[in-house]
Amino acid sequence: MKEYESIVLSADERQAALEERLFRELRERIAGELPRLKRAARPAALLDVLQALATAALENDFIRPELSDEKELDVKDGRHPVVEKYYLAEPFVPNDLYLGPDETFILLTGPNMAGKSTYLRQNALIVLTAQIGSFVPAREARVGVVDRIFTRIGAADDLARGRSTFLVEMSETANILRNATERSLILLDEVGRGTSTYDGVSLAWAVSEHVAKNVGARTLFATHYHELAALADAEIGIVNYTVRATEHNGTVKFLRKVTRGVSDRSYGIQVARLAGLPPDIVAQARRILADFEGGVMPAPEHYEDQVALFAGRTPVLEEFLARVNPDEITPLEALELLFKLKGLAEGE
Template identity: 55%
Template sequence: MVPGTRNPEPVTRNHSYLLELGTFPDLTPLAELIETGVSGEEGELIHTGYNPELDTYRALMNDGRGWMLQYEQKERKRTGIKSLKVRFTKVFGYFIDVTRANLSNVPPDYTRRQTTLNSERYITAELKEMEDKLLNAEERFLELEKKLYAELLEKISKHTPQAQEAADKVSMLDCLHAFASLAITNSYCRPEMHTGYELSIEDGRHPVVERLTRFVPNDTNLGEDAKIMLITGPNMAGKSTILRQVALITLMAHIGSFVPAKKAKVPLTDRIFTRIGASDDISKGTSTFLAEMSEVAYILNNATPESLIILDEIGRGTSTYDGLSIAWAVVEHIYRRLGAKTMFATHYHQLNAIEEEFEGVKNFNVAVKEVGDEIIFMHKLVHGGTDRSYGIYVSKLAGLPADVIARATEIMHTFGGEKQIGIAMEKKEKQRTLDEYMAEFGEPPTPGEKKAGEAALSKETEKQKQ
């Protein structure tokens, strides 16, 4: 039993996969081939000692002058000519220089190469051979090294299947070890995988964020009764973190890892679709809104009932009216056409009304606690929607100048505090036509839009009277 984990499983069953991982191919021949042939020294490709001829060229390149000095000393001793010198010129190459006074001691294997005023210059077979090697050592070295390297690769390639098998098993063991280490260290639980629809997470946590700061766990329940979770709440409350943690827990469960939760029931999921954050593609001339809509379109065209959809602030890249309309329509399409489990975080509090139309859409909000003029982010996901965004307070935390904060507060109060767009300033709205109401958000409405808007406005007005 693995200590420190939830739902531990005794390791007594015959895990054929683990037994297979424990059987490694014999890589000794490959290791010996690499150790004797491949050099780890800087500037060397083939190991010293692998090929005598290559070693000679390497030695010549590294210490050609040293060999000449040794040869000169050897010839002085052999001939008894103490003034004998081995010299080099670009015209005649290497030669042995003997003064005229010592010509009687020149051995028969010396071949005259040149006569000068004071000396004779000779060459020997050994010196000629070494001359050729010295003058062409680098060229021949590179040529031979390339040949030997190709031969070595050919020999190594015969062991490729065994090496790849071992690499695959080592990488898998490394992955499983990491999974086990995380599970024990961070109290992960073993997720219950199933072929049904329900995604249920008890005390779920974000695997990265919880390592950085004190983390508040949250429950998530997506099922037939709640296919779509609409999550409202102010910035900094933790909406995006909750979305990401659900996606990560689902992903971790599918790759065989334990997950950061007290308990998790995860259905087999074909794909995880996410639309989080905003980005422009300047190179393609793509705006933030167009990029957002392109991604949403891909999700709507490819998601299935077995998919998990994560959407964060859809529609914020355009006007409020357009964005709200698109967000509303997207939620309806997912519910009616796709049936995919969805978490939808938004600032459009008007979307809370969708819960009244569709039984499988549930409102949630990330709780905050008001203490005087301050608020405390509770980072806790609770049932029910909210119509408060606390935008001015968050702006204050961001460091906006005090006079800007004061003026924003003053303007907000003229609208009767934080109210939903379209029903703020209730008394004034009642005196305005629908055309005036909708003109704030875009082009004048079509007859069909006007009729639908009048119905919506009437409905919202009646709700305010209650």
């Protein structure tokens, strides 16, 4: 019994020791063959990448881009490979892009939700995939090789590291200004949105002017501040484009088509309505907007007769109204708020 006991009790240990020995032996055998294994793995990996790119190109109707050393970027019917495949109920609207020696900087205006960010990203993806040797999602594409792609794109808040959205935005922009060259591609998405409108527009303006005049990199700048369109200047290569939207009976319709020109309105209130903001709040916002646009500083007493409408406001709604800034909010946060509001409406 005693003998048997010690065999059983030490079994685990011996098992572990055996396992370790076998593992070590295997490792040594493999290490001995390392050069051969690596030699075999490299072409297998390359083949894997190339066949994945080929399959993607075949299945998604990509074309072979033409690469050049010119400072150009000429895309016909470009698409965003991920958005077109996974996110859409409606068909994806393809868009052209032209950047060349005399038009280096596109200022893309358009309301929130129009498709500006998608357009920026799809073109950066086309350049990137072209330069890694892949086919690209477009009908035609001439890509002048870029040395780097710089992006300043929102959403990646860095609150965890104690840096405000605006600080992150500005330090990333500063980094771009320090490092971009004439051969770079720069994407600036809503630079300046993280602060007040006037600050934001002024910063965006100065940054754009500097990039166009002194850097000369091919640049796409998306903004819903249509005031910035006044920056367009043929002399330094800044041109206006807009993602078109129309309004019908107070409802905004997004056409998703990028054309030359300027967006005249921001349709913020219409988008808020689409998102399900209660009608009385939307109506109140329209009145305040009319005052702003008429050069009147809105003041509570202008709307006294409307106050009754708001008598039913709950503390949650009150807090919501105080906190929400549609210009700073991400689509995900907007959705969360929508659910909260719905919960509120049902709770009452």
